[in-house]
Amino acid sequence: MAGAEQPDSPWRVHGMSVEGYRHRRQGLPCQDACAFKVSPYVAVLAVADGAGSRPRSEEGSRLAVDLAVEHFTRRAGAVADRRPGEAVHELLEDAFHDVSKMFLDTTGPDAADFATTLTVVVLAPGWLGHLTVGDGFVVLRAGTEDGERQFHLLPQARAASEYSNETVFLTSPDAARWVHTDCVADEGVDGVLLSTDGLVQAALGRAGSGTQAPNASFADAVFRSLDTVTDDAHEGLATLLRSDRLTALNADDKTLLRAVRKARP
Numbered sequence: 001m002a003g004a005e006q007p008d009s010p011w012r013v014h015g016m017s018v019e020g021y022r023h024r025r026q027g028l029p030c031q032d033a034c035a036f037k038v039s040p041y042v043a044v045l046a047v048a049d050g051a052g053s054r055p056r057s058e059e060g061s062r063l064a065v066d067l068a069v070e071h072f073t074r075r076a077g078a079v080a081d082r083r084p085g086e087a088v089h090e091l092l093e094d095a096f097h098d099v100s101k102m103f104l105d106t107t108g109p110d111a112a113d114f115a116t117t118l119t120v121v122v123l124a125p126g127w128l129g130h131l132t133v134g135d136g137f138v139v140l141r142a143g144t145e146d147g148e149r150q151f152h153l154l155p156q157a158r159a160a161s162e163y164s165n166e167t168v169f170l171t172s173p174d175a176a177r178w179v180h181t182d183c184v185a186d187e188g189v190d191g192v193l194l195s196t197d198g199l200v201q202a203a204l205g206r207a208g209s210g211t212q213a214p215n216a217s218f219a220d221a222v223f224r225s226l227d228t229v230t231d232d233a234h235e236g237l238a239t240l241l242r243s244d245r246l247t248a249l250n251a252d253d254k255t256l257l258r259a260v261r262k263a264r265p
Contacts (some may be wrong), residue, residue: 001044004017007039011123014226015045015257016231018241022251031058032196032253033116041122044072047136047255048194051169060114063103064170068120071098076122076129084127088183092122092131096179103170115169115200119194128189130182132157133175135167139203139214140184141191141223141260148180149223152213154182154205164239190261191223198254202246228258 019030031050036043046068050057075095099118107114107238117134118241128145140152157168157180168178207213225236240246241254 007041009038010261011038011259012226012229012262013038013043013045013257013259014235014237015047015194015255016234016241017047017196017253017255018238019249020251020253021158023253029058030253031061031223032198032255033058033061033065034194034255034257035069036257036259037069039073039077040123042073042076043259044069044076044120044260045123045192045194045257046072046120047194047196047257048119048170049117049136049198049253049255051167054115056110056112056113057115058254060103060107060116060170063106063114064099064116064118067099067102068095068118070120071095071102072120072131076124079124084183084185088122088127088129089181090132092120092129092181093176093179095120096131096176097131100170100175107171111171115171117167117196118170119196121192121194121259123192126185126187128182128184128186128192130154130184131179133168133170133179134198135200136199137195137200137204139193139195139219140189141193141219142186142189149216149220151216151219153212153214154184155180187249191219192259193219193222194257196253196255198250198252199246199247199256222256222258223260226258229261 017032046065048061078130119136122129140225
């Protein structure tokens, strides 16, 4: 996947999914996917991680992100000019219901074979909406402190239970119960990064309280490389995601989808 330069949009978007070392060694395709849609008022970004143990998860992740950008864009267009708040949570939940229903209708009785996570961000004037099911994550760039850019990890979806780290999938029974939604109203947000769990070790670290927090050096480099238009953005990101350094941290498939706010003229 390459980037999108929509002249009327305040956002520049770029990202891709690459197969991890394990899949390259085994000759298997990438089971991650990402997609986005940019319009003058709304941008929708989605990433998905197909379950490695399921035979058609590659198709499942691609179907999930394609349905997400279609249905979240349609729903967001109806409330893009509203004030952030409960209306955003409702649109996220309604759009997820649309995606889930279409996904299950399309895959039919073999839906479990297409199991995948899904993480979506909606960027609209004045607010950002976030929905996730599974173990994807989102990092925001917003504000500065002592001249340093600040990065913020959005809350992630809950595990299937407090006693288990089991990943919840779009096809999991009662998946809607485990969906997490957020609405962020902050005009200072000028960068958004979505990823699957293949980049957890590189993109996230531990805060003083023991909770996860963004790796500032990684996030800063990823965002800065998109702040200006260059001809090698696609090649540079592919090289990073396939680098020995990241492979040593995690051999899984990797997805990085990012959006930065364009400089105002």
